[in-house]
Amino acid sequence: MRPMSAPELDLNEGSSPFVAHEGAFAEVLGADPQLVQVLACDAHEGPTYVACEDALYFTTVPRGEDVAAPGFPEVAIKRLALDGDRFPLERERVSVLRANANAANGMAIDPEGRLIVCEQGTASQPAAITRLDRSTHAPETLVDRCQGLPLNSPNDVVVKSDGTLWFTDPSYGHLHGFKPEPQLAESVYRYDPRTDHLSVVADDFDKPNGLAFSPDERVLYVGDSGANQEAGSYYADRPHHIRAFDVRDGRRLGEDRLLAVTTPGYPDGIKVDSEGRIYASSFAGVQVFSTGGELIGEIKLPGAVNFTFGGVRRDVLFITTDTAIWAAVLNATGPRLPAGNQPKGARHGDDTQTTHHR
Numbered sequence: 001m002r003p004m005s006a007p008e009l010d011l012n013e014g015s016s017p018f019v020a021h022e023g024a025f026a027e028v029l030g031a032d033p034q035l036v037q038v039l040a041c042d043a044h045e046g047p048t049y050v051a052c053e054d055a056l057y058f059t060t061v062p063r064g065e066d067v068a069a070p071g072f073p074e075v076a077i078k079r080l081a082l083d084g085d086r087f088p089l090e091r092e093r094v095s096v097l098r099a100n101a102n103a104a105n106g107m108a109i110d111p112e113g114r115l116i117v118c119e120q121g122t123a124s125q126p127a128a129i130t131r132l133d134r135s136t137h138a139p140e141t142l143v144d145r146c147q148g149l150p151l152n153s154p155n156d157v158v159v160k161s162d163g164t165l166w167f168t169d170p171s172y173g174h175l176h177g178f179k180p181e182p183q184l185a186e187s188v189y190r191y192d193p194r195t196d197h198l199s200v201v202a203d204d205f206d207k208p209n210g211l212a213f214s215p216d217e218r219v220l221y222v223g224d225s226g227a228n229q230e231a232g233s234y235y236a237d238r239p240h241h242i243r244a245f246d247v248r249d250g251r252r253l254g255e256d257r258l259l260a261v262t263t264p265g266y267p268d269g270i271k272v273d274s275e276g277r278i279y280a281s282s283f284a285g286v287q288v289f290s291t292g293g294e295l296i297g298e299i300k301l302p303g304a305v306n307f308t309f310g311g312v313r314r315d316v317l318f319i320t321t322d323t324a325i326w327a328a329v330l331n332a333t334g335p336r337l338p339a340g341n342q343p344k345g346a347r348h349g350d351d352t353q354t355t356h357h358r
Contacts, residue, residue: 017300025297028277028288030331035299036087038327039080041094043320046107048115049310051343056080056310057097057115059104061322072122072178077101080325084312087327097137103173106156111163113340118154120173127151129167129191143191143198152182156210160217161338162250165191168208168222176231188222190251201253206239210270215335220245220253221278223267240266242280259293269306273332281305286319299328309334312343
């Protein structure tokens with residue numbers, strides 16, 4: 001969630017939105033990278049690509065005037081029907097999956113193809129991690145408490161290949177005026193839907209935000225956006241970095257290291273590509289880091305909030321900016337898709353992985 005506005009993007013003819021800091025960025029870009037606007041719309045968070053539908057799901061910009069109102073803030077979950085690599089698209093291709101989604105923020109897709117949603121909660125509804133059936137649009141609460149205490153404001157979630165859900169729970173709902181004072185530490189959690197077991201895997205963050213596993217799931221990257229406190233604020237002396245944790249036994253987090261400091265701004269969305277490079281949003285757009293933490297390049301798109309890899313070849317980075325959805329068409333591809341999110345006609349284990357150069 002980014003409440004702070006950023007400068008407008010200048011895409012004058014002749015200027016490139018792709019900035020290389022290291023030669024390794026060439027492998028990300030290929031010969032013909034492109035940044036194009038897919039659609040002007042209120043796309044805020046949770047971009048999730050569903051390959052079997054060639055569709056992008058996302059949550060909208062929070063709306064509402066009265067912070068004391070029971071339904072504040074109003075957020076919808078929407079679906080954009082894509083058309084391969086044809087951009088831009090028409091507004092009628094957007095439909096509403098859930099009109100009032102309890103201040104939904106980050107989303108992911110589970111091995112069975114269901115949407116996993118971080119619901120921050122409102123003045124009248126508790127925060128929760130829910131599972132949303134894409135066909136019936138019916139939400140199911142998976143977890144809303146830890147040791148009897150209500151969750152704060154679940155922000156982002158990733159689904160491991162074993163079906164476990166890993167999510168961050170900062171206190172932004174309280175800081176932004178629509179949730180009571182938190183009763184839990186601002187932690188990173190692991191939840192196993194099969195056993196209904198919730199555990200804290202890290203609790204030494206200021207504001208845990210975006211997170212992503214390395215392709216082999218041996219490392220978990222977690223962003224700390226503590227530099228952003230109340231809406232519109234930025235405190236440079238507070239955390240605005242990404243930490244890398246070793247994953248032990250697939251269940252616990254071990255030693256960690258500082259991977260990178262995001263400048264300017266703080267990390268919100270975090271993703272990895274099939275080669276393990278780390279992508280993080282910043283005030284400037286999307287920054288790309290090597291596995292060692294070196295900034296190798298940037299996609300200049302001020303206002304970038306979150307993003308996900310998608311497209312038939314998984315080489316399109318769909319980016320939400322609050323006012324639009326953008327597509328960065330790259331040479332890099334996203335990680336292998338789970339069994340429940342395969343393109344139509346794909347065989348089990350075949351997710352149309354390709355190596356190509358634009």
